[in-house]
Amino acid sequence: MSELQAVDANISTAAPADDLEAPPKSLWRQLEPTVLGVGSIVALLALWEALPYLVTFAPGTKLFFTTPSQIAGTLWTMFATGTIWAPLSVSASGFALGLGLAIVVGLPLGVLIGRSPTLNAMLDPFITAFNATPRLVFLPLVLLWFGLGLWSKVVIVFIGALFPLLINTYEGVRNSDKLLINVVRSFGAKEWDIARLVVVPNAMPYIVAGLRLAIGRAVLGVVVAEFFGSEDGLGVMMVQAAGQYKVAVVFAGLIVFAGLSLVMTGLVQLLEQRLTRWRPQHAAEY
Amino acid sequence: MPAYIQGRNVNLTFRPPNRGPVRALYGFDIDVNEGEFLSIVGPSGCGKSTFLNVLLGLIRPDSGDLRMHGKPIAGPGTDRAMVFQEFGLLPWRSVQHNIELGLELKGVPTETRHNVSQHFIEMVGLSGFEGHFPHELSGGMKQRVGLARALATDPDVLLMDEPFAALDAQTRDLMQVELLRIWQEARKTVLFVTHQIDEAIYLSDRVMVMTKRPGHAKKIFPIELPRPRDYEMRVTPEFNDLKLEIWHALKDEITI
Numbered sequence: 001m002s003e004l005q006a007v008d009a010n011i012s013t014a015a016p017a018d019d020l021e022a023p024p025k026s027l028w029r030q031l032e033p034t035v036l037g038v039g040s041i042v043a044l045l046a047l048w049e050a051l052p053y054l055v056t057f058a059p060g061t062k063l064f065f066t067t068p069s070q071i072a073g074t075l076w077t078m079f080a081t082g083t084i085w086a087p088l089s090v091s092a093s094g095f096a097l098g099l100g101l102a103i104v105v106g107l108p109l110g111v112l113i114g115r116s117p118t119l120n121a122m123l124d125p126f127i128t129a130f131n132a133t134p135r136l137v138f139l140p141l142v143l144l145w146f147g148l149g150l151w152s153k154v155v156i157v158f159i160g161a162l163f164p165l166l167i168n169t170y171e172g173v174r175n176s177d178k179l180l181i182n183v184v185r186s187f188g189a190k191e192w193d194i195a196r197l198v199v200v201p202n203a204m205p206y207i208v209a210g211l212r213l214a215i216g217r218a219v220l221g222v223v224v225a226e227f228f229g230s231e232d233g234l235g236v237m238m239v240q241a242a243g244q245y246k247v248a249v250v251f252a253g254l255i256v257f258a259g260l261s262l263v264m265t266g267l268v269q270l271l272e273q274r275l276t277r278w279r280p281q282h283a284a285e286y
Numbered sequence: 287m288p289a290y291i292q293g294r295n296v297n298l299t300f301r302p303p304n305r306g307p308v309r310a311l312y313g314f315d316i317d318v319n320e321g322e323f324l325s326i327v328g329p330s331g332c333g334k335s336t337f338l339n340v341l342l343g344l345i346r347p348d349s350g351d352l353r354m355h356g357k358p359i360a361g362p363g364t365d366r367a368m369v370f371q372e373f374g375l376l377p378w379r380s381v382q383h384n385i386e387l388g389l390e391l392k393g394v395p396t397e398t399r400h401n402v403s404q405h406f407i408e409m410v411g412l413s414g415f416e417g418h419f420p421h422e423l424s425g426g427m428k429q430r431v432g433l434a435r436a437l438a439t440d441p442d443v444l445l446m447d448e449p450f451a452a453l454d455a456q457t458r459d460l461m462q463v464e465l466l467r468i469w470q471e472a473r474k475t476v477l478f479v480t481h482q483i484d485e486a487i488y489l490s491d492r493v494m495v496m497t498k499r500p501g502h503a504k505k506i507f508p509i510e511l512p513r514p515r516d517y518e519m520r521v522t523p524e525f526n527d528l529k530l531e532i533w534h535a536l537k538d539e540i541t542i
């Protein structure tokens with residue numbers, strides 16, 4: 001018996017000491033993705049810049065063409081002279097107000113509908129019908145009712161952003177863990193506490209996913225509203241520039257829109273990281 | 287004088303949508319003394335969890351009378367707390383904040399809450415893990431958090447629904463010893479549901495065997511083994527006689 005134990009003990013101490021350390025990565029392995037990513041962008045831009053020297057344009061078509069350096073120059077001038085701020089702030093306020101309203105309405109409504117079978121039965125037909133309709137068909141009505149100013153844009157953005165938020169929140173709430181609800185109820189939680197302590201934290205991954213979708217829809221809403229029915233904003237600036245063949249300005253607007261979307265997506269990512277610190281690390285991939 | 291917890295003819299039928307009704311409790315009677323450790327054993331699905339949930343105030347029975355301290359059970363209350371089989375920890379809350387859940391809902395001020403949770407963290411041996419999240423804990427540690435959370439609100443009655451079923455045998459043995467120590471220290475009334483006859487005898491003042499569904503008390507066994515109890519007690523003839531008696535009462539109820 002004691003001999004057996006001695007043998008066991010020998011086996012159990014045999015594990016290598018540095019087991020937990022990750023094998024070191026070579027410098028190239030670490031930098032490879034960044035270098036390849038940046039490299040391909042730089043190569044593409046260089047090719048684009050060189051295009052006028054490589055091919056000869058048919059007469060007149062040069063009007064439709066621009067180069068990265070021209071776009072960069074235009075952007076620089078717009079920011080340096082401040083001409084960008086007026087249209088940018090108009091677009092940004094439409095975006096922020098519409099998205100903000102969609103959050104303020106969508107989250108509580110999603111929680112209420114998810115928790116109350118009565119409200120669910122009452123509102124479900126409207127939500128399904130509304131959500132199945134392409135948002136663009138509301139445009140003439142919205143322009144008719146809200147005019148060409150800020151509020152028609154806000155409404156278009158709101159309609160676009162509301163549904164992903166509402167529907168995702170609802171889904172998340174429906175997926176609440178019954179056991180956890182019973183746990184907090186057993187400690188005396190009323191409906192408000194249940195929502196605060198279990199339902200909303202539980203739905204958070206759904207809500208964040210909904211928010212990400214909503215941001216995309218909101219940007220789209222701004223663009224659509226400004227292309228078809230506004231007097232100010234980045235979209236209006238782009239349409240007018242296109243009419244005057246200022247291709248670099250059109251691209252500049254496009255880049256500002258893309259930049260806005262990227263910044264917002266980054267913010268959501270930060271939010272997500274903050275909100276989901278409690279999760280097992282690998283679960284983030286699901 | 288009526289018992290501390292008294293149930294008379296408690297009946298409950300579940301009526302799930304799209305399925306037939308399930309009679310879970312039928313003519314259920316129970317008497318529990320103050321400070322007593324009472325275990326309930328019975329076949330799966332006989333209504334043990336259902337009874338604990340009724341006593342906890344989460345489910346209202348269809349009929350019958352269930353009282354504690356002479357007052358009918360009308361809903362959840364801070365005089366009762368449950369330790370759940372599947373732990374029921376909020377995954378987005380740290381150990382400390384899980385333990386403080388009940389205190390928070392009672393409106394206890396932050397500082398008091400902190401002192402209380404610290405006390406129970408030490409009692410269940412989780413010092414140093416205050417800031418850990420549930421996914422970072424082993425099963426035994428999770429159940430310690432569940433126990434500390436239930437004790438933190440200082441309930442008179444502790445309900446435990448197969449609290450150690452998810453633990454491995456060794457951890458379970460250690461948790462039993464721990465539970466007896468805490469019970470002796472805190473002098474709570476404990477209702478303990480388990481599948482293990484050993485565990486029931488080792489812990490309890492009395493063991494109640496339930497019939498198959500619809501469940502009610504079949505027989506009650508007083509356990510007159512001396513306290514404090516130790517692990518060696520499980521191999522004494524008295525222990526084994528009790529085990530056999532309870533097994534006989536239970537086995538007729540089990541259908542496979």
Ligand SMILES: Nc1ncnc2c1ncn2[C@@H]1O[C@H](COP(=O)(O)OP(=O)(O)O)[C@@H](O)[C@H]1O
Nearest residue numbers: 300302308310329330331332333334335336337
């Ligand atoms: N919410 C519910 N809806 C319908 N049936 C239920 C519900 N909860 C429990 N039951 C049924 O009631 C019976 C008793 O369940 P339970 O009390 O959980 O048994 P156990 O003794 O194993 O803890 C089982 O047949 C179970 O399927």
Ligand SMILES: [Mg+2]
Nearest residue numbers: 334335336447
């Ligand atoms: Mg059960």
